[in-house]
Amino acid sequence: MKLCSFLDRYRDGELDAAERFQFENHLEECEDCRATVDLLDNIGKIVATVDVPLRSGFAERTARMAFSQRRSWDAMLLSLIRPARAWAAAAAVFLALGWFMKPILFAPSEGEGEIEALLTGTDSEMAREMGRIQTDEELLSLLQQEANR
Amino acid sequence: MADPEDHFLVKRTLDGDQLAFGTLVQRYQGVVSRTVHRTLGISLDHEDAVQEVFIRAFNSLSQFDRSRPFGPWIVRIAANYCIDQLRRERLRRHRLWTDLEEAEQEKLLNTLSRKPEFEFMVSESPERYEEVAMSLLEELKPRDRVSFLLREVEGLPYREVAEALNTSELGARIRVSRSRKQVQQKFREYLKGARKGMKK
Numbered sequence: 223m224k225l226c227s228f229l230d231r232y233r234d235g236e237l238d239a240a241e242r243f244q245f246e247n248h249l250e251e252c253e254d255c256r257a258t259v260d261l262l263d264n265i266g267k268i269v270a271t272v273d274v275p276l277r278s279g280f281a282e283r284t285a286r287m288a289f290s291q292r293r294s295w296d297a298m299l300l301s302l303i304r305p306a307r308a309w310a311a312a313a314a315v316f317l318a319l320g321w322f323m324k325p326i327l328f329a330p331s332e333g334e335g336e337i338e339a340l341l342t343g344t345d346s347e348m349a350r351e352m353g354r355i356q357t358d359e360e361l362l363s364l365l366q367q368e369a370n371r
Numbered sequence: 372m373a374d375p376e377d378h379f380l381v382k383r384t385l386d387g388d389q390l391a392f393g394t395l396v397q398r399y400q401g402v403v404s405r406t407v408h409r410t411l412g413i414s415l416d417h418e419d420a421v422q423e424v425f426i427r428a429f430n431s432l433s434q435f436d437r438s439r440p441f442g443p444w445i446v447r448i449a450a451n452y453c454i455d456q457l458r459r460e461r462l463r464r465h466r467l468w469t470d471l472e473e474a475e476q477e478k479l480l481n482t483l484s485r486k487p488e489f490e491f492m493v494s495e496s497p498e499r500y501e502e503v504a505m506s507l508l509e510e511l512k513p514r515d516r517v518s519f520l521l522r523e524v525e526g527l528p529y530r531e532v533a534e535a536l537n538t539s540e541l542g543a544r545i546r547v548s549r550s551r552k553q554v555q556q557k558f559r560e561y562l563k564g565a566r567k568g569m570k571k
Binding site: 275 | 393425430493520
């Protein structure tokens with residue numbers, strides 16, 4: 223049984239001459255070890271013959287494909303190597319979007335516009351009246367009078 | 372030992388020389404094709420798979436350590452590609468040899484485990500033996516299968532098997548040893564199955 227453990231080292235050609243002699247004698251007696259050695263040898267032989275030839279021009283086609291796809295890699299790489307450019311582009315897009323969106327996002331509602339106009343005194347008479355107002359009730363009554371006018 | 376010609380070709384490729392990369396592919400397409408084919412088995416898109424290995428190598432060529440040989444490096448990329456494929460889909464071929472009568476299966480298996488008979492019989496139906504051999508290898512885990520093939524079939528030293536699998540030499544030895552035992556164990560199971568079938 224001890225000699226069965228030599229199998230891996232025998233396969234790997236790592237036994238010294240004496241051990242190899244011992245193991246080869248053991249192979250004569252041990253059917254298990256002999257079957258394993260023969261099985262591994264035979265599998266190795268079969269698999270070694272299995273091959274699929276590549277079509278002619280494979281190397282040229284592969285090199286061409288590698289270089290043609292490198293261009294797209296270059297583009298990706300450039301954006302990583304030069305982040306300042308990418309960041310500047312992103313900031314410009316962001317600002318442009320912000321500028322276009324401002325009237326939508328920050329546009330006052332109709333009601334707000336009316337009260338704002340009242341409070342900022344576009345109507346001078348109203349503004350004078352507004353100056354005298356102390357309470358919310360007075361503001362409401364002024365607005366009502368203005369509406370009835 | 373690093374091959375100066377390979378390193379020259381790598382340098383030229385990095386400088387943008389397409390022909391140099393073509394020459395590099397030419398030099399290593401055999402070993403890559405064999406590794407892919409023996410690991411993944413017969414596939415319709417074999418050439419695409421080999422090409423994919425070289426494209427991966429090309430894309431990481433700048434990371435290649437030029438103080439080391441190119442061969443184990445490209446085999447490592449091929450091995451990783453195969454392991455990825457095997458993990459993604461358990462590639463299994465239809466086992467035509469199991470369609471045989473049990474008595475014939477037993478004969479086939481017995482012949483496979485006996486050197487003199489095998490050498491006499493293999494020329495008669497090599498495809499049957501190939502099917503059994505590939506079935507046995509399919510039983511191995513992806514990394515074990517690759518280590519077994521690199522060591523037992525390609526005959527690479529453990530140092531290179533370890534490099535291909537990105538592991539230590541000891542790790543490669545353990546994997547190869549385990550694969551040998553598993554092949555033997557599965558073989559016994561096949562034989563037992565064929566004998567059981569005969570008794571029915």
